[in-house]
Amino acid sequence: MNWQSLADHALAGGVPSREAARAVLHAPADETLALLDAAFRVRRAHWGRRVSLHVLENAKLGACPEDCGFCSQSSKHSSPGGEAPMKSVDELVAGARRAHATRAKRYCMVTATRGPSQRDLDTICAAAEQIKSEMEIELCASLGILTEAKAKRLVDSGVDRFNHNLETSERHYATIVSTHTWRDRVETVQIAKRAGMDTCCGGIVGLGESEDDLLDLAFALRELDVDSVPVNFLDARPGTPLAGYPLVEPAYALRALCMFRFVHPRTDLRVAGGRELTLRALQAFALYPANSIFTQGYLTTGGATAHADHQMIRDAGFELELASGETVAADPDAMANLPTRRPSLPVARS
Numbered sequence: 162m163n164w165q166s167l168a169d170h171a172l173a174g175g176v177p178s179r180e181a182a183r184a185v186l187h188a189p190a191d192e193t194l195a196l197l198d199a200a201f202r203v204r205r206a207h208w209g210r211r212v213s214l215h216v217l218e219n220a221k222l223g224a225c226p227e228d229c230g231f232c233s234q235s236s237k238h239s240s241p242g243g244e245a246p247m248k249s250v251d252e253l254v255a256g257a258r259r260a261h262a263t264r265a266k267r268y269c270m271v272t273a274t275r276g277p278s279q280r281d282l283d284t285i286c287a288a289a290e291q292i293k294s295e296m297e298i299e300l301c302a303s304l305g306i307l308t309e310a311k312a313k314r315l316v317d318s319g320v321d322r323f324n325h326n327l328e329t330s331e332r333h334y335a336t337i338v339s340t341h342t343w344r345d346r347v348e349t350v351q352i353a354k355r356a357g358m359d360t361c362c363g364g365i366v367g368l369g370e371s372e373d374d375l376l377d378l379a380f381a382l383r384e385l386d387v388d389s390v391p392v393n394f395l396d397a398r399p400g401t402p403l404a405g406y407p408l409v410e411p412a413y414a415l416r417a418l419c420m421f422r423f424v425h426p427r428t429d430l431r432v433a434g435g436r437e438l439t440l441r442a443l444q445a446f447a448l449y450p451a452n453s454i455f456t457q458g459y460l461t462t463g464g465a466t467a468h469a470d471h472q473m474i475r476d477a478g479f480e481l482e483l484a485s486g487e488t489v490a491a492d493p494d495a496m497a498n499l500p501t502r503r504p505s506l507p508v509a510r511s
């Protein structure tokens with residue numbers, strides 16, 4: 162396979178064939194750098210050498226009535242994750258200030274829920290209004306299933322983007338989740354889009370999916386025309402049905418990111434949860450296909466500090482993109498004294 166031809170095709174606006182996308186997943190180890198170089202040409206054409214940082218805020222932890230097999234926040238599993246009530250507006254605004262201090266482009270408030278209650282929505286919207294009046298940062302919310310009316314409230318409060326992942330193919334989804342369907346998720350993404358929000362919608366590699374499931378996911382997201390694709394790698398949580406599933410091989414993770422870049426040439430492609438554990442020493446290579454990362458950890462698990470991420474970005478010769486649209490140098494020294502954010506500390510279940 163000629164990886165540069167694949168890049169030429171993507172740069173000309175073409176969609177790779179399914180077989181070309183499959184070939185990326187099978188690239189031999191000797192061709193890893195050539196593949197990354199081709200994916201980087203596509204990434205650079207649309208995103209330059211810019212990397213945007215995103216910070217997650219677990220606004221409401223655990224006790225979720227859904228049964229997603231990979232998630233330690235489901236009340237259906239016996240994960241030792243605990244639960245915590247909805248954070249206050251002040252706490253959410255304080256989280257945004259901490260995110261802003263890391264030079265994050267985007268702050269994402271997330272609740273473990275089937276869909277937002279009126280009360281939780283009020284809190285998210287009040288926090289969004291205050292954050293937008295106080296600082297320049299883009300806002301994302303991930304609150305489960307939406308209605309048109311709830312989506313409109315989010316837009317009116319200043320939420321720029323809504324996250325709702327498809328996670329995997331429609332076929333495989335039914336083996337991982339039984340309390341809602343893959344189609345339900347597609348519908349929420351469409352509601353968010355119709356309401357005028359950007360859409361962030363990706364998946365998880367390592368759910369025991371077949372290669373065809375991963376390809377189906379990539380092409381389904383292209384059809385949905387989402388604005389942002391987070392690619393997570395399973396970090397199997399104790400007590401979930403997927404406990405004990407192995408980490409994805411780092412070289413395969415890089416090939417998967419390259420495949421997503423060729424299928425989504427212009428999209429904000431994020432190397433998301435599981436980055437540190439899965440890629441280990443190869444993390445910086447992910448910046449060649451992907452243009453954004455989460456910093457300071459995830460919803461229930463820790464991750465790299467802002468200091469380490471700024472250092473990686475600077476060392477690899479990339480720069481930061483801010484919400485203002487400005488591009489600035491990564492500055493690990495300025496991050497050295499920031500408090501390390503820990504994932505939401507659980508209140509033990511009684």
Ligand code: SF4
Pocket residue numbers: 225226227228229232233234235272273274275305
């Ligand atoms: S809906 Fe979200 S929080 Fe609830 S179990 Fe599924 S992934 Fe976890």
